[in-house]
Amino acid sequence: xxxxxFTTREITCKIxxxxxxxxGKTTNLHYIYGRVPDSRRGRMVSLATQxxxxxxFDFLPIDLxxxxxxxxxxxxxxxPGQVYYNATRRLVLQGADGVVFVADSQAxxxxxxxxxxxxxxxxxxxxxxxIRTVALVMQYNKQDLPRELILSxxxxxxxxxxxxxxxxxxDALHGHGVFETLKGISELVLKKLAxxxxx
Amino acid sequence: MTSAxxxxxxxxxxxxxxANRLAVTAGRTVTANPGTAxxxxxxYSGSGLGKTHLLMAIGHAAKKVAPALNIEYLTLDEYVxxxxxAIAAGQGDVFRRRFQNVDVLLVDDVQFLTNRKEMQSxxxxxxxxxxxxxxxxxxxxxxxxxxxxxLDERLISRLSGGLVxxxxxxxxxxxxxxxxxxxxxxxxxxERGVLETVAGAEFGNVRELMGALNRLVxxxxxxxxxxxxxxxxxxxxxxxxxxxxxxxxxxxxxxxAGxAGxAGxxxxxxxSGAFLAHVTVTVGKAVEAWRARVAEAMLRWEGExxxxxxxxxxxxxxxxxxxDEAIADFAQDVERLKELEAEVAQLDPQAAGQSxxxxxxxxxxxxxxxAKVRGGAAPPPGPSAAFxxxxxxxxxxNQVAVSAVQAVLEHPGKKYNPLVLVGKSGHGKTHLLHxxxxxxxxxxxxxVACLSTQAFxxxxxxxxxxxxxxxxxxxxxxxxxxxxxxIHLIAGKERTQEELFNLFNLLxxxxxxxxxxxxxxxxxLQGIEERIVSRLEGGLxxxxxxxxxxxxxxxxxxxxxxxxxxxxxxxxxxxxxxxADSVRTLMGAVQRVVGAAAAQDVPVTAGLARxxxxxxxxxxxxxxxxxxxxxxxxxxxGGVKSRExxxxxxxxxxxxxxxxxx
Numbered sequence: 001x002x003x004x005x006f007t008t009r010e011i012t013c014k015i016x017x018x019x020x021x022x023x024g025k026t027t028n029l030h031y032i033y034g035r036v037p038d039s040r041r042g043r044m045v046s047l048a049t050q051x052x053x054x055x056x057f058d059f060l061p062i063d064l065x066x067x068x069x070x071x072x073x074x075x076x077x078x079x080p081g082q083v084y085y086n087a088t089r090r091l092v093l094q095g096a097d098g099v100v101f102v103a104d105s106q107a108x109x110x111x112x113x114x115x116x117x118x119x120x121x122x123x124x125x126x127x128x129x130x131i132r133t134v135a136l137v138m139q140y141n142k143q144d145l146p147r148e149l150i151l152s153x154x155x156x157x158x159x160x161x162x163x164x165x166x167x168x169x170x171d172a173l174h175g176h177g178v179f180e181t182l183k184g185i186s187e188l189v190l191k192k193l194a195x196x197x198x199x
Numbered sequence: 200m201t202s203a204x205x206x207x208x209x210x211x212x213x214x215x216x217x218a219n220r221l222a223v224t225a226g227r228t229v230t231a232n233p234g235t236a237x238x239x240x241x242x243y244s245g246s247g248l249g250k251t252h253l254l255m256a257i258g259h260a261a262k263k264v265a266p267a268l269n270i271e272y273l274t275l276d277e278y279v280x281x282x283x284x285a286i287a288a289g290q291g292d293v294f295r296r297r298f299q300n301v302d303v304l305l306v307d308d309v310q311f312l313t314n315r316k317e318m319q320s321x322x323x324x325x326x327x328x329x330x331x332x333x334x335x336x337x338x339x340x341x342x343x344x345x346x347x348x349x350l351d352e353r354l355i356s357r358l359s360g361g362l363v364x365x366x367x368x369x370x371x372x373x374x375x376x377x378x379x380x381x382x383x384x385x386x387x388x389x390e391r392g393v394l395e396t397v398a399g400a401e402f403g404n405v406r407e408l409m410g411a412l413n414r415l416v417x418x419x420x421x422x423x424x425x426x427x428x429x430x431x432x433x434x435x436x437x438x439x440x441x442x443x444x445x446x447x448x449x450x451x452x453x454x455x456a457g458x459a460g461x462a463g464x465x466x467x468x469x470x471s472g473a474f475l476a477h478v479t480v481t482v483g484k485a486v487e488a489w490r491a492r493v494a495e496a497m498l499r500w501e502g503e504x505x506x507x508x509x510x511x512x513x514x515x516x517x518x519x520x521x522x523d524e525a526i527a528d529f530a531q532d533v534e535r536l537k538e539l540e541a542e543v544a545q546l547d548p549q550a551a552g553q554s555x556x557x558x559x560x561x562x563x564x565x566x567x568x569x570a571k572v573r574g575g576a577a578p579p580p581g582p583s584a585a586f587x588x589x590x591x592x593x594x595x596x597n598q599v600a601v602s603a604v605q606a607v608l609e610h611p612g613k614k615y616n617p618l619v620l621v622g623k624s625g626h627g628k629t630h631l632l633h634x635x636x637x638x639x640x641x642x643x644x645x646x647v648a649c650l651s652t653q654a655f656x657x658x659x660x661x662x663x664x665x666x667x668x669x670x671x672x673x674x675x676x677x678x679x680x681x682x683x684x685x686i687h688l689i690a691g692k693e694r695t696q697e698e699l700f701n702l703f704n705l706l707x708x709x710x711x712x713x714x715x716x717x718x719x720x721x722x723x724l725q726g727i728e729e730r731i732v733s734r735l736e737g738g739l740x741x742x743x744x745x746x747x748x749x750x751x752x753x754x755x756x757x758x759x760x761x762x763x764x765x766x767x768x769x770x771x772x773x774x775x776x777x778x779a780d781s782v783r784t785l786m787g788a789v790q791r792v793v794g795a796a797a798a799q800d801v802p803v804t805a806g807l808a809r810x811x812x813x814x815x816x817x818x819x820x821x822x823x824x825x826x827x828x829x830x831x832x833x834x835x836x837g838g839v840k841s842r843e844x845x846x847x848x849x850x851x852x853x854x855x856x857x858x859x860x861x
Contacts, residue, residue, distance in 0.1 A: 011482060036471045039401075064475055065401070066218075066370050067482045179470045183477050190481040 011072045013189050015182075016093055018120050019102035020112035021081030024141040027172040028102060029060045029076055032182065035175070036062055057092045074186070081116070090123045098135035098189040099124075100181055102172075103160055105142045105150040113160055131163075135188035138167035139181045144174065204262075204272050208255035214380055216373025219249060219366040226253050228499070229335060230260035233268065233303050236503075237362035239326065239336035243343050244366035247406030250339040253366070254305045257337055261303045271298070272305040279311075279318055299328045303335045309358075310340040313348040326357045336361075369405065371479050374398035377405060378412055387416045392428040392469070397435065399472045411435050428469065496526045505533050506558040532559035539569040579648035579674050582636025582682065590757060591634055592782075594749030597627060600741035604631060607712060608638050611680060615739035617703075617713035619686075621720055622743030625781025628716040631743070632682050635714055639680045648675055649682040656688065656695045663694070675702055679711050686715040686735070690726030703734055713738070746782050751775040754782055755789065759803070762793050769805040777812065788812055 017025035026046065033044045042061035057077055064072040077096075079089040093099075101120065103113045121131045140156045151159070153169040161167050166184045170177025215223050222244075228236045240257075244250055258270050273281075285294035298304065304325075312319055329336055340347060343365070344358040369377065378394040393415070402408045415431055426434070493514055497507045513525055540556040555565040593601050600622075606614045618635075620628045636649035662671035675681065681702065689695050706713055717724060721735035746754070752775045759766040774792075779785040788808075795811045796803040 032471075040471070040475075064478055066368075067372075067479045070482065072478065072482060175470070179474050183474055186474075186478050187481055190478065 009070050011067070011070045012075065013073070013097045013186065014075045014077065014095055015098045015100060015185055015189065016096040017076065017078040017100045017102055018089070018093075018116070019081060019139075019141075020104055020109065020116040021083075023081060023102045023104040023109070023113075023116075024170075024172040025078040025081065025100075025102045026058050028100070028139070028141075028170075028178050028181070029058050029078055031172055031175045031178045032062070032076065033060055035179070040064065057088060083115075083119075086119065086123070089119070090126055093120075093123050094127055096134070097192070098137075098185045100137055100139055100185050101160075102139045102141050103156060105140045105153075105156060105169075106145065107149065107151050110151065110159060113156075117160060135185060135192065136163070136165045137181060137184045137188065138165060139170045139172075139177065140167065141170045141172050141177075143169045144171040144176070204255045204258045204270075206259070208252045209259045210256040212380070212384075213249065213252055213256055214369075214373055214377045216369050216376065217367075218369050218373065219244075219253075222253060222364040222366045224499075225362055225364050226257045226337075227260065229337060230257050230264055233261055233265075233335035234333040238330060238333075239338055239358060239361040241338050241340070241344060241358050241361065241363045242366065243340045243363070245368070245404055246341060247404030248366045248368065249405060250341075250366065251307055254307055254337060254339050258303065258305050261335075268302040269300060270303045270305070271301045272307070274307040275309050275311045275318075278306060278322075279315065282318065282321060295325070295328075298325055299332070301329070301334065303337070304329060306336070306338045308340065309338045310342055310347050312350060312354075316351075319351045319354050323351060323354045323357060326354070330357075368403065371398055371475065374402075374408060375476075377408060381409060381412055382416070385412075385416055387419065388425065389415070389419075389431075390425050390427050393426065393431045395476060396428040396431050396469075396472065399475065400435065492526060493522060496529065500529070500533055503533075504557055505536070506560065508560060529559055532562050535562060536565055539565050543569050578646050579678055580650040580654065581640060581647050582633040582649035584637065586630045586633035586637070588634035588638055591627065591630055592746075592750045592753030592757070594747045594751075594753065596744040596747040596750055597631075600631065600743050603739050603741045604635055607635060607714070611639055611642075611712040612710035616707060616710070617715055617735060617738040619721055619735050619738060619740045620714070620716045620743060621718070621740055622716075623718060623745070623781065625783030626743040626745065627782055628743055629684050632684050632714055632716050635712075636680070636682045639712060642679075645679045646677050647680045647682065648678040649680075649684075651684040652686050652688040655683055655699075656692055659695055659698060672698070672702070676705060678706065680714070681706055681711070682714040684716050685718075686721075687717050687719075687724045687727070689731075690724065696728050696731055700728070700731055700734075703731070707734075745780055746785065748775050750782070751779065751785055754785060758786060758789050759793075762789075764793060764796075764803045767804060770803060770808055773805040773808055 017028055019025055029044065029046075033041060040063050042063065045059040057079055060076040062074040062076065064074065066072070077092050079085070079092045099120065101117060103109075103117075124131050124134060138156075138161050140151075140153050142150060143153065153167065157167055166188070168177045168181045168184060170181060172178055210223070210227065213219075213223065222242050225237055225240055226242075229238075229240050242250055242253060255272060258272050261268055262270055282291075282294060285291055309322075312322065326336060338358065343363055344350065344355045347355075375395055375398040378398055382389060382394065394412075397408070397411050397415070400411070402411060414434060415426065418434055419426055493510050497510045497514075500507050500510075507529075509529055510526070513522065536556050536559060543556070553565075553568060555561045555568050558565075588604075591601070600620055603615055603618055607616075607618050620631055622628050633649060636647045639645055640647040659668075659671060662668045683699075689699060703713065715735060717735075720740055721727070721732050724732065752771060755771050755774050756766060759771075774785070774788065777785075777788065779788065792808040792811050793803055796807055799807075801807060
């Protein structure tokens with residue numbers, strides 16, 4: 001997928017929120033949806049089960065309007081976290097320009113986080129993409145939970161962030177860190193534009 | 200009568216962004232070279248996006264570059280008013296003269312031309328006069344020329360003939376820049392985030408944006424207290440709708456929680472606004488920088504009349520490598536083209552107008568063209584190498600013509616001038632003409648023009664069309680010999696006859712050889728002026744007759760040799776004895792025989808030739824009928840057809856009569 005189309009003057013960034021089940025990926029999108037003005041956002045498509053688990057995926061298009069003469073759009077996707085939806089995850093990952101890995105900060109979820117991260121690496125490889133070359137940021141969600149239940153951002157960095165990508169502590173439910181994460185990933189993705197042309 | 204230029208509206212106070220960069224660059228180009236770069240320059244945009252500002256800025260800048268220039272700015276309404284006043288006073292001519300002496304004419308709001316026929320024709324006249332005099336026109340409108348209702352087609356094409364650019368709605372960055380500059384101008388200070396919030400509101404045009412800013416300035420002045428982003432939003436009625444419908448119930452819960460836990464409702468809008476600003480800056484840095492450089496380079500070189508496909512191709516790429524190098528290379532090529540063009544202009548002003556000197560992609564061709572001009576200008580079309588004299592079969596039927604040609608080749612321009620070769624189609628006129636051309640071209644410093652009359656006429660038409668008849672004439676006047684095939688085609692072409700007449704006299708005076716071909720003697724040709732006919736008749740008119748046996752044999756031997764067929768004497772005899780009114784017919788017959796031989800995979804023999812050319816049934820078919828024949832075949836038409844008994848060559852009737860008397 002072409003990120004920047006000079007002929008139609010469009011920039012389209014596909015950003016995928018990835019992570020274990022119940023880590024707060026959809027919550028991230030809902031928060032963004034609530035904060036973006038009506039005119040800028042498209043319909044959020046959410047296919048959830050009765051218990052609010054993402055069944056297929058969530059999709060939130062954001063139209064940032066004309067930026068430097070380019071119609072700029074962000075497409076935010078989440079993947080279903082549960083292990084048995086791997087085919088869907090792989091499908092959603094296809095053509096992603098950037099990935100936000102939403103980790104659950106709870107100490108007891110560490111294994112799930114690691115497993116999901118490995119799953120991400122595997123699925124990217126299936127698309128022929130090396131995780132080291134993809135725009136990736138980490139979000140350590142649920143930092144608002146009691147101290148004794150969670151790992152600190154520094155601990156999680158040690159445990160999960162092997163490649164030292166930008167990481168953000170977050171409380172997606174209340175919005176803390178959500179836009180910081182989005183800014184972080186969009187910056188990485190858009191830097192790819194610069195990579196091809198001498199600035 | 201006309202408005203003065205408002206000093207506030209200059210390029211310095213005009214905020215340039217992606218949406219108006221093209222218009223501004225074009226405007227600056229125009230001020231640097233009034234009347235030459237884009238004339239007219241037509242700027243259109245919605246209301247309040249800076250047309251008038253830009254128009255006046257052009258006026259100011261042009262005045263600064265050349266203070267002596269007579270610059271006039273006026274709106275179309277003022278122009279109409281002035282016109283009506285002048286007509287009422289019976290001074291229409293004074294009015295026209297006044298505007299025809301303006302060096303830079305700036306007309307605002309030309310969309311009001313709708314339904315004003317007399318003004319349209321007046322403006323059309325003025326446009327033509329100004330353009331002819333090389334004076335600059337800049338016009339603005341709220342729509343492109345073609346969309347102005349009820350506008351004269353001629354005026355549309357005139358107005359679109361220069362450069363038509365639009366100014367778009369400024370993007371977020373530009374809006375912030377405009378607000379900052381305007382706030383500075385007013386000496387107003389705002390808290391951080393206030394101007395950004397106003398800019399984020401997407402007003403449809405700059406005027407509305409200014410209105411919003413004015414409200415904030417006024418509010419701050421009245422209350423003597425600085426306002427924050429939140430207050431600004433309320434003042435301008437921009438608050439984000441709080442109860443926007445959300446489909447999923449969970450989302451409502453999330454947002455409710457967000458509202459409770461966050462810094463209040465307004466913070467959310469700021470978050471997305473800040474995100475937008477952040478993305479804008481990132482995209483701007485990454486994308487627009489190199490793109491703008493390419494676009495500006497394109498605009499510049501296009502303005503100078505060079506083709507810029509190479510740069511356009513660059514823009515189409517996603518992320519081209521080494522943009523600056525590509526631009527530099529392009530600039531270098533253009534410089535080289537300029538050098539070449541200047542050099543050529545010295546030698547041959549007409550040749551300098553060629554399009555190759557304007558296309559950096561064809562630098563190689565331009566170099567060649569320049570080399571050609573250096574080496575004595577582009578020669579006229581020469582003879583075709585396909586018709587060497589050695590290959591021309593000589594026999595009694597063309598002996599006269601060939602001897603004349605020999606004489607011409609020995610003393611070109613002196614003995615038979617002009618030489619007119621007359622004969623029917625296929626008798627070898629064209630061959631002989633090109634053969635003469637080739638022989639003459641061998642001579643030192645020879646410039647042989649050898650072409651068909653039709654090509655000669657077409658070249659003249661193209662030259663008239665391209666306004667370079669002088670160049671065309673010079674090209675042929677250089678010729679040391681002029682050979683025209685099928686001269687009868689100039690019948691009815693008065694201009695060509697005129698040009699040929701002059702060329703003829705000039706070349707003949709300089710003892711340069713002229714050779715023409717025609718299907719019949721010149722004095723029998725229709726539609727050619729007497730003065731040309733008499734000149735054609737004045738040299739030698741040599742006839743090429745129907746090919747005789749010797750000619751046919753020579754042609755046959757050569758042709759069969761070319762086809763790699765070992766000719767058996769019987770075949771040559773048979774073919775040479777067949778009646779053929781022209782060499783072309785003969786060649787056609789040979790082709791058929793050789794083709795049939797190849798198809799049946801049998802050698803070319805006289806027998807086969809007979810079968811093919813006389814249409815008798817193939818051997819197999821005859822055998823299958825099982826009939827013995829005497830060799831005489833009674834055809835269904837009732838005539839007798841015998842291969843042995845056909846008489847091909849009738850003797851001359853006169854001879855036969857004498858025979859009978861004996």
